Amino acid sequence: MTIHLISFASILHKQVSLRSSHEAILSEIEKYYTVKFVDYQDMDKLSSDDFKIIFIATGGVERLVIQHFERLPRPAILLADGMQNSLAAALEISTWLRGRGMKSEILHGELPAIILRIHTLYNNFRAQRSLFGKRIGVIGTPSSWLVASNVDYLLAKRRWGIEYIDIPLERIYEHFQQITDEQVGASCAAVASQALACREGTPEDIIKAMRLYRAIKKVCEEEKLEALTLSCFRLIEQIDTTGCLALSLLNDDGIMAGCEGDLQSIFTLLAVKSLTGKDGFMANPSMINARTNELILAHCTIGLKQTERYIIRNHFETEKGIAIQGLLPTGDVTIIKCGGECLDEYYLSTGTLSENTNYINMCRTQVRIRMNTPAEYFLKNPLGNHHILVHGNYEDALNEFFLANACKRTE
Secondary structure (H helix, E strand, O other), rough: EEEEEEEEOOOOOOOHHHHOHHHHHHHHHOOOOOEEEEEEEHHHHHHOOOOOEEEOOOOOOOOHHHHHHHHHOEEEEEEEHHHHHHHHHHHHHHHHHHHOOOOEEEEEHHHHHHHHHHHHHHHHHHHHHHHOEEEEEEEEEOOOOOOOOOOOOHHHHHHHEEEEEEEEEHHHHHHHHHHHHHHHHHHHHHHHHHHOOEOOOOOHHHHHHHHHHHHHHHHHHHHOOOEEEEEEHHHHHHHOOOHHHHHHHHHHHHOEEEEEEEHHHHHHHHHHHHHOOOOOEEEEEEEEOOOOOOEEEEOOOOOOOOOEEEEEOOOOOOOOEEEEEEEOOEEHHHHHHEEEOOOOEEEEEEEEEEEEOOOOOOOOEEEEEEEEEEEHHHHHHOOOOEEEEEEOOOHHHHHHHHHHOOOOOEO
């Protein structure tokens, strides 16, 4: 991991003394990162994939920095340890930059705190850059009931650098018809043999579901997709199977895959993965108890790798095809949703997964969450239906990430 320090120093200070003047902070950073010093005149040689910090090495550089305003990295992260009047200059510069609408932050204080802050900023930068250029396949069209989950493709690309790619379901049908039962037999046997039980699905159902998985994965390879959202209910009408198993296995393959053509939720899954490295469970809030702050999340698919064990079921609403009833580990969880037409809002909370439930009138994978914040959010100010569950407490990291990208938190 490399930090590029764009150095600003006054000509009144001896250049040879700069390193010795800032030895403490520079040596500490070099314990964790490779540090490359870049003269401010050469900052244009750096690429957008280079992590940059503006090193205010001395006082007296205020006007020099603002003269290069257009070339400065955004946001402006200023490192100033206080030596050589550096903090005084950084305060003046930061105020000027913020007055011109540029987000600015000064790294100063105790060395461990500075290093922790750099880690956070670096992880945010890495995640944001990893999203840039990601291709999200919209296979079919969003489900008609997702009236509040639309995304403006152009605005999303401008904000996040992602691309939504519309793909007709006919592409899936063509591949599906070309895949034979024999080609998927071994894969079906592997999934079935590792299941805790098989409640409703028949061998023929599993074969159809696996053929669909292969067909969708083929399109992902052709279109170079890192993520996709599937118009799964329309599939049932055409090929008499559901996408639940396919989406489960695609998530296990590292291709973020979501249900019902939900554009906001699939981006949330992709953003969470980019920042935390963790897969998420996209689900319906199916029951809410505002008095006890309890929430039940349920859906008919989840990545098999997210479960401790799983049961093969059929799809809840249609009683067709193959669905996954995952049994998830208890413990700390994070609930997250990024919403808005340009993906500039987010909800974020933590809770404890206390049990796997088994209500007969809900989707197959069901978990009870005791929320750490008021569950009334879902009743009074929700960001749509689907929300994402991630195992572990990632509230601080995710909050920092979305704030850094100028998103508004909904509570």
